[in-house]
Amino acid sequence: MVKRSRIIAFFLIILLFAGLMGGTTNSILKHINLGLDLQGGFEVLYKVEPAKKGQKITKDVMTNTVEALDRRVNALGVNEPTITIEGKDKIRVQLAGVKDQKEARDILATTANISFRDVNDNKLMDGTDLVEGKAKQSYTQNGQPNVVLQVKDRKKFHDVTQKIVN
Numbered sequence: 225m226v227k228r229s230r231i232i233a234f235f236l237i238i239l240l241f242a243g244l245m246g247g248t249t250n251s252i253l254k255h256i257n258l259g260l261d262l263q264g265g266f267e268v269l270y271k272v273e274p275a276k277k278g279q280k281i282t283k284d285v286m287t288n289t290v291e292a293l294d295r296r297v298n299a300l301g302v303n304e305p306t307i308t309i310e311g312k313d314k315i316r317v318q319l320a321g322v323k324d325q326k327e328a329r330d331i332l333a334t335t336a337n338i339s340f341r342d343v344n345d346n347k348l349m350d351g352t353d354l355v356e357g358k359a360k361q362s363y364t365q366n367g368q369p370n371v372v373l374q375v376k377d378r379k380k381f382h383d384v385t386q387k388i389v390n
Contacts, residue, residue, distance in 0.1 A: 266325050266328070267319075268317050269315070269317075270316075270332075272285070272314070281313050284356065286315070287357075293332060296331050297332070299331065300327075300328055300331060302320065302321060302328075304320065305317070317332060337350070338354070338359070342387065342388055343388075349381070353380065353381070354373055355376055359373050359374070
């Protein structure tokens with residue numbers, strides 16, 4: 225009789241644990257982020273080349289390019305993207321769960337170019353006049369967004385801005 229009640233208690237405990245596991249497994253599985261191999265998506269390897277003749281691909285250029293790609297990937301809303309530097313001039317981008325690969329490729333492949341132009345659309349300065357890696361977005365004391373730049377030639381920047389203002 226005692227043996228029978230122990231066996232029944234054992235099976236009740238097993239059933240209780242099985243019920244708890246079954247009830248929580250589904251919610252746990254919903255919160256697991258699947259990787260590229262399980263969820264789908266795509267992977268691309270970019271070769272970084274100088275935008276203008278004479279520019280060199282340095283470690284800082286590669287780091288700045290990875291940061292720019294990361295900001296673009298964040299606009300896609302991808303969970304846990306992987307962006308890694310390979311060698312001296314290659315960047316591998318892995319995006320899991322991307323539904324529209326063409327849109328993702330288009331966003332990643334856009335080249336950021338800055339230029340200062342007059343009212344007639346004549347280019348007065350471009351990105352080569354800026355110190356590499358020294359352009360960033362910030363905010364004023366009133367919370368207004370602005371762009372902070374470091375130029376190579378202050379006099380040229382002064383002359384260009386005076387020409388645009390006048």
